[in-house]
Amino acid sequence: MKSGYMQTGVSALGVVAVVVAACGPEAKVGTAEVCTSAPSQAIANLNAVAEANEACSTDADCTTIALGGSCFDACTRTVNQAGKGALDRATVPIEAGPCKEFSAAHCEKVVPPCAPPSPPVCKEGRCQ
Numbered sequence: 001m002k003s004g005y006m007q008t009g010v011s012a013l014g015v016v017a018v019v020v021a022a023c024g025p026e027a028k029v030g031t032a033e034v035c036t037s038a039p040s041q042a043i044a045n046l047n048a049v050a051e052a053n054e055a056c057s058t059d060a061d062c063t064t065i066a067l068g069g070s071c072f073d074a075c076t077r078t079v080n081q082a083g084k085g086a087l088d089r090a091t092v093p094i095e096a097g098p099c100k101e102f103s104a105a106h107c108e109k110v111v112p113p114c115a116p117p118s119p120p121v122c123k124e125g126r127c128q
Helices: 004-023 031-051 083-096 097-106
Strands: 062-069 071-082
Touching: 031 062, 031 071, 031 083, 031 097, 062 083, 071 083, 083 097
Parallel strands: none
Antiparallel strands: 062 071
């Protein structure tokens, strides 16, 4: 009877060791947090770049681009012609950082319903 108790005790210790190893100091940020924070961070970073690239003089200065990546979709934004390149360059570190974490956490990308974009216009010196 005593040996049966010891076997149960060893099994329980084995389970505790596995749980502690999975939740130890090396454990990454919770999956749910990565799945929400990575897209939010990516969108915020790209929106800041887009806002810095809205200056225009005429409608021809403006273009509408898709704003998305492997971990997020934010429909479209209207920026000036230089803004497209700036957004393309800004996407590289986002894909290497937050989107890579998003992928490693096996998160699922949420694609919102997007209305068709209006033709880009320059209004009061800003692309819209």
